Amino acid sequence: MFFHPLGKYILLLIAVFRKPEKWNIYRKEIFREMNSIGVGSVGIIAIISVFLGMVTTVQTAFQLVSDLVPRSIIGSIVRDSTILELSPTISAIVLAGKVGSSISSQIGTMRVTEQIDALEIMGINSPGYLILPKIIAAVVMVPLLVIISVGLSVWGGYLAGTLSGAVTAYDYLTGLTSEFVPFTVTVCMVKSVLFAFIITSVAAYQGFYTNGGALEVGISSTRAVVVSCIMILFSDYVVAQLLL
Amino acid sequence: MIEIKDIYKAFGDNHVINGISADFKPGMNNLIIGSSGSGKTVLLKCMVGLHEPEKGSVLYDRRDFTRMSFEERIEIRKEIGMLFQGSALFDSMTVEENVMFPLNMFTQWDRKEKLERVNFCLERVNLARTNKLFPAELSGGMKKRVGIARAISMQPKYLFVDEPNSGLDPKTAIVIDELINEITDEYNTTTVVVTHDMNSVMGIGDHIIYLYSGKKWWEGSNKDIAHTDNKELNEFVFASKFTQAAREKL
Structure with a gap:
């Protein structure tokens, strides 16, 4: 039950990383996917990131009831929780919904309309042509989106804190810049790359092995999002356990 | 020339193709006909490598396609053109x-x-x-x-066509058939057409293989088909009253 799909997934990945037929065709596809996955997701990532920062600030301030704890800690907590957890993980879950479902339904539709068969007949390595550019594009663009997310989250926290009076601008910025551990950014980037790979490869796997018609394409798309989310959270824990 | 030798294909317990052998010659329209579920498309997909047969071999000009590696198959596939049912x-x-x-x-x-x-x-x-x-x-x-x-x-040296007339009106279907026929002549391709359209059978069927229950049940040309005494083939070809009446006039 578990090993059969895992084996198929690994075999698909082996096929994905075969030598491309023509690199310049793949390069064009990679840029197209970078635009679709990266540029096309900036809006949603920006919106959720600002609100993430705002909510984190307000809720942290709410829990700080002791006068012994300086208010500047709010800035540190927002910074670290954003970099270590919220930006990479929440962004990845949102991207699993947006990008993952799109990849799965696109490849699934190609499967049920015999477009993948047409590629195979032409002598093209269909997993490589369809999936490799998406994986490369996501692995490049998702970390960039997460960097944007971190910046906007911290700014959102500043906005909410100062507007609501939960923390002063000076305290927030003091907390933000004190005791910063650069390694947290490394953890953030490792997570981003890993999540990008999970989102694209799991969605592509679900789409590639779609069988049937429109209904099954929908089912594959839903399954792609569910499995990706579980895999993201599981690998989030594994990375945290290994690196921190 | 394409040769298929003793092809078997099953999906679980469903044995779709049961030991089919045939030769498909260049410059000819080779038609695989049969009722729905007889295994026509599965046989075609076994020939082009979209399905792997359990047993048997497919030879393209004596090159054994079924035993080839992925890279070797690419060279054969560059010589293949295929028209799919849904295009x-x-x-x-x-x-x-x-x-x-x-x-x-x-x-x-x-x-x-x-x-x-x-x-x-x-x-x-x-x-x-x-x-x-x-x-x-x-x-x-x-x-x-x-x-x-x-x-x-x-x-291409080899042209595969899966149900070229499905979803088309009779006039357009004839245009497509004629086009396939012309291309076969012009390029001297080995053309394999899967169909259950009787206009195609009578119009371009230089060489016809009739499948029944996953087996080759009859082989001949469009000139032979009207005069065969094969019961299952007659039931398939002359299924309607119109075609039965037409046969009586032949």
Whole structure:
């Protein structure tokens, strides 16, 4: 039950990383996917990131009831929780919904309309042509989106804190810049790359092995999002356990 | 020439193909006919490697396709053109990009040469000046013709056609049949057509294989088919009262 799909997934990945037929065709596809996955997701990532920062600030301030704890800690907590957890993980879950479902339904539709068969007949390595550019594009663009997310989250926290009076601008910025551990950014980037790979490869796997018609394409798309989310959270824990 | 030898294919307990052998000669329209579920499309997919047969072999000019590695198969596949039942055009590409796609992948031609070949292929299927249209803007018959144009863009030695007339009106279906017939003659391709359309059978069936319960039940030409005493084939070919009446007049 578990090993059969895992084996198929690994075999698909082996096929994905075969030598491309023509690199310049793949390069064009990679840029197209970078635009679709990266540029096309900036809006949603920006919106959720600002609100993430705002909510984190307000809720942290709410829990700080002791006068012994300086208010500047709010800035540190927002910074670290954003970099270590919220930006990479929440962004990845949102991207699993947006990008993952799109990849799965696109490849699934190609499967049920015999477009993948047409590629195979032409002598093209269909997993490589369809999936490799998406994986490369996501692995490049998702970390960039997460960097944007971190910046906007911290700014959102500043906005909410100062507007609501939960923390002063000076305290927030003091907390933000004190005791910063650069390694947290490394953890953030490792997570981003890993999540990008999970989102694209799991969605592509679900789409590639779609069988049937429109209904099954929908089912594959839903399954792609569910499995990706579980895999993201599981690998989030594994990375945290290994690196921190 | 394509030779298939003792092909078996099953999906779980469902044995779809049970030991079929046949030869498909170049310059001929080789038709695989049979009722729905008889295994026609599965046999075709076994021949082109979209399904792996459990047993048996497929030989392209004596080259054993079934025993080849992925890389070796690519060389054979460059010699294959295929028209799918639903045309299988790439939705996100224009007609021109669809036909140019194999050329982009496998030739070192410059854009002008590729465009000349695309225009030649589109003119050949009577679809000149449709270059910039997307598949969604085409009728069923036009999609089939673009599919043919894409299939012939690399000048294939072997042409496979799956249900070329499905979903088409009788007049358009005849146009597609004639086009397949002309291309077979022009390029001397080994053409294999899966169909259950009797107009195709009578019109272009140089060599016909009738499948029944996953076995080769009858083999002959369109000239022989009207006079056969094969019970199952007669029930398939002369299924309607109209064709029965037509047979009596033959």
